[in-house]
Amino acid sequence: MRPLTLTGLLLRCGVLAVVLFIVVVIALKLGAVPVSLYGLGLDLLHVLLRKTSEISSNYDMIVLDIRLPRILLSIVVGASLSVAGTAFQALLRNPLADPYVLGASSGASLGAIATLIVEPYLALPMVLAALVTPVGAFLGAAATIAAVYFLGRREGQIDSSTLLLAGIVSASFLSAIIMFLISTLASRGDLRGMLFWLMGDLSVSIQPSLRWVLGIGFLAATGIIYTTATDLNLMLNGEKEAMHLGVDVRRVRIVVYLAASILTGLAVSVSGSIGYVGLLVPHVMRIIFGSDHRILIPTSAFGGAIAVVIADTLARTVVAPSELPVGAMTALAGAPLFIYLLRRKVA
Amino acid sequence: MAASSTFADSHRNADVRLSVEQVSYAYSANPAQAPLFTLEASSFQARPGEIVAILGPNASGKSTLLKLIAGTQEPLSGRVLLNGVVTHSLTPRVRAQRIAVVQQESPLLFPSRAWEFVLQGRHAHSRSLRFETPKDVAIAKNALAQVNAHHLSDRWMDQISGGEKQRVILARALSQQPLLLLLDEPTLHLDIGSQVGLLDTLRKLAAVNRYTVVVVTHELNLAAQYADQIVLLHHGKTLRVGPPSTVYQRELLEQVFQTPLSIESSPSGRPRVTILPAS
Numbered sequence: 001m002r003p004l005t006l007t008g009l010l011l012r013c014g015v016l017a018v019v020l021f022i023v024v025v026i027a028l029k030l031g032a033v034p035v036s037l038y039g040l041g042l043d044l045l046h047v048l049l050r051k052t053s054e055i056s057s058n059y060d061m062i063v064l065d066i067r068l069p070r071i072l073l074s075i076v077v078g079a080s081l082s083v084a085g086t087a088f089q090a091l092l093r094n095p096l097a098d099p100y101v102l103g104a105s106s107g108a109s110l111g112a113i114a115t116l117i118v119e120p121y122l123a124l125p126m127v128l129a130a131l132v133t134p135v136g137a138f139l140g141a142a143a144t145i146a147a148v149y150f151l152g153r154r155e156g157q158i159d160s161s162t163l164l165l166a167g168i169v170s171a172s173f174l175s176a177i178i179m180f181l182i183s184t185l186a187s188r189g190d191l192r193g194m195l196f197w198l199m200g201d202l203s204v205s206i207q208p209s210l211r212w213v214l215g216i217g218f219l220a221a222t223g224i225i226y227t228t229a230t231d232l233n234l235m236l237n238g239e240k241e242a243m244h245l246g247v248d249v250r251r252v253r254i255v256v257y258l259a260a261s262i263l264t265g266l267a268v269s270v271s272g273s274i275g276y277v278g279l280l281v282p283h284v285m286r287i288i289f290g291s292d293h294r295i296l297i298p299t300s301a302f303g304g305a306i307a308v309v310i311a312d313t314l315a316r317t318v319v320a321p322s323e324l325p326v327g328a329m330t331a332l333a334g335a336p337l338f339i340y341l342l343r344r345k346v347a
Numbered sequence: 348m349a350a351s352s353t354f355a356d357s358h359r360n361a362d363v364r365l366s367v368e369q370v371s372y373a374y375s376a377n378p379a380q381a382p383l384f385t386l387e388a389s390s391f392q393a394r395p396g397e398i399v400a401i402l403g404p405n406a407s408g409k410s411t412l413l414k415l416i417a418g419t420q421e422p423l424s425g426r427v428l429l430n431g432v433v434t435h436s437l438t439p440r441v442r443a444q445r446i447a448v449v450q451q452e453s454p455l456l457f458p459s460r461a462w463e464f465v466l467q468g469r470h471a472h473s474r475s476l477r478f479e480t481p482k483d484v485a486i487a488k489n490a491l492a493q494v495n496a497h498h499l500s501d502r503w504m505d506q507i508s509g510g511e512k513q514r515v516i517l518a519r520a521l522s523q524q525p526l527l528l529l530l531d532e533p534t535l536h537l538d539i540g541s542q543v544g545l546l547d548t549l550r551k552l553a554a555v556n557r558y559t560v561v562v563v564t565h566e567l568n569l570a571a572q573y574a575d576q577i578v579l580l581h582h583g584k585t586l587r588v589g590p591p592s593t594v595y596q597r598e599l600l601e602q603v604f605q606t607p608l609s610i611e612s613s614p615s616g617r618p619r620v621t622i623l624p625a626s
Contacts, residue, residue: 245519
């Protein structure tokens with residue numbers, strides 16, 4: 001009997017943090033303009049010490065103003081999607097659930113696009129304007145999950161296959177509406193950007209105020225989900241058994257569902273719908289670290305961050321100086337991995 | 348704090364622990380229609396260390412009565428008291444500290460080891476975000492030992508036999524340290540040896556740990572052999588409540604179970620039922 005301890009948890013997270021750091025450094029180095037590791041390290045050190053004036057190289061602009069923000073964005077988006085996936089999988093007792101499969105990403109996309117259309121007419125102050133798109137995306141995600149959840153129930157019980165079918169159908173229905181909106185409303189020039197965004201795209205830089213919303217939202221929603229970690233462990237036994245073991249099932253369901261929808265909304269509002277991350281990262285982490293949510297949630301956050309940073313780095317380097325949408329990259333790598341995991345019997 | 352003082356009082360005099368008072372329930376698909384199923388007012392009482400068997404054929408209302416006792420379903424009328432407190436009014440957490448339910452097993456979504464499974468029983472006793480303490484581990488180990496399953500501790504739950512799994516599930520219930528142990532058809536998928544083993548264990552646990560045990564079953568002979576009290580249900584009606592020797596009457600059981608049978612008294616004084624082949 002070796003129950004999880006705080007030391008064990010921190011140790012595992014520490015290892016993943018080191019991996020993430022290494023990946024970030026490599027991602028900073030790689031790109032259309034080559035950068036030396038030594039210069040990079042020196043620059044980063046100067047930034048950390050707040051001595052920006054001493055940055056020696058003349059490529060600091062590229063590294064710090066373009067690559068670093070994009071990498072930080074990748075980290076938050078990847079972590080959000082993975083934590084949301086972990087939460088949905090436990091909540092719906094379905095190893096195939098994730099924001100993308102359940103249609104939540106499509107719902108969030110529709111919500112985000114709707115706000116883009118409406119926003120110019122609202123004349124909101126700058127601070128609120130930054131919030132409009134994430135909120136729209138959150139509402140879209142939350143509404144879609146609610147709809148899919150009710151469509152996926154049969155005789156009061158969630159039925160796995162009905163649920164997934166409901167998610168897939170909702171996703172394609174919502175995508176059709178999105179395509180309709182885009183093709184009627186967007187100008188020809190926007191169209192390529194919109195299509196990239198739909199596939200998952202991290203190349204669009206976001207406003208500084210939105211960065212705060214994103215960071216704080218991610219930490220808050222993940223923290224809330226983490227407080228239910230042991231409840232989620234028991235929910236894997238089914239809701240009835242969880243209740244008998246002392247879980248306030250109704251409260252956990254609402255709290256986790258809202259927090260996971262927030263994470264999905266945040267991720268989609270800045271990066272479009274990136275597939276496979278929320279589905280596969282929790283699985284891989286479960287294989288490595290086991291299915292205890294006290295450890296699965298933080299390790300999935302790190303894993304998701306690592307996965308998206310790698311995917312985005314590849315997306316912007318393999319066809320440089322042109323770019324792929326990061327969603328195409330995650331699908332290219334994720335689909336075969338998914339098939340592999342499926343064949344080796346769902347872990 | 349009225350609830351906790353009643354709790355302490357009745358614990359001290361160790362009199363009636365579970366009191367089921369005229370509980371009834373009606374199930375209907377929609378409120379405008381006549382109920383599809385009704386459980387008519389049912390009453391019985393049980394003391395610490397006592398095993399009660401709720402006996403009846405399929406669809407007699409056994410599992411419904413168990414849910415009402417567990418407090419997860421609100422009775423239409425009447426009430427269920429556990430040490431003087433209405434079970435339905437308890438929060439899930441407090442309920443799980445006092446009542447453990449062993450259900451027919453549900454498949455696991457992801458595999459876990461037996462010890463992890465047993466530790467789940469400690470959830471209601473610990474705060475969220477807390478790691479298991481040495482005390483939790485000691486209780487879980489003890490629970491496994493009490494059901495003779497300590498050797499299964501490191502095995503995966505999906506790689507042990509049905510009888511072994513049922514014992515680990517029972518161990519999880521024990522680690523909740525409940526006052527009341529409820530079991531829904533615990534012997535359903537077990538071979539006869541495992542059935543007897545499980546019920547012997549239950550008998551011993553009820554005596555040693557002073558649990559009040561309520562078992563739902565349709566196994567006439569196992570109920571007769573292990574229960575102190577039988578609650579006989581038929582079509583939602585509680586026909587008899589009492590010790591096996593008074594409840595087990597040939598005409599009554601033949602009517603309830605729809606099969607000819609004979610009843611003899613075993614050396615222990617407990618009735619033994621033989622199902623007769625229909626002629």
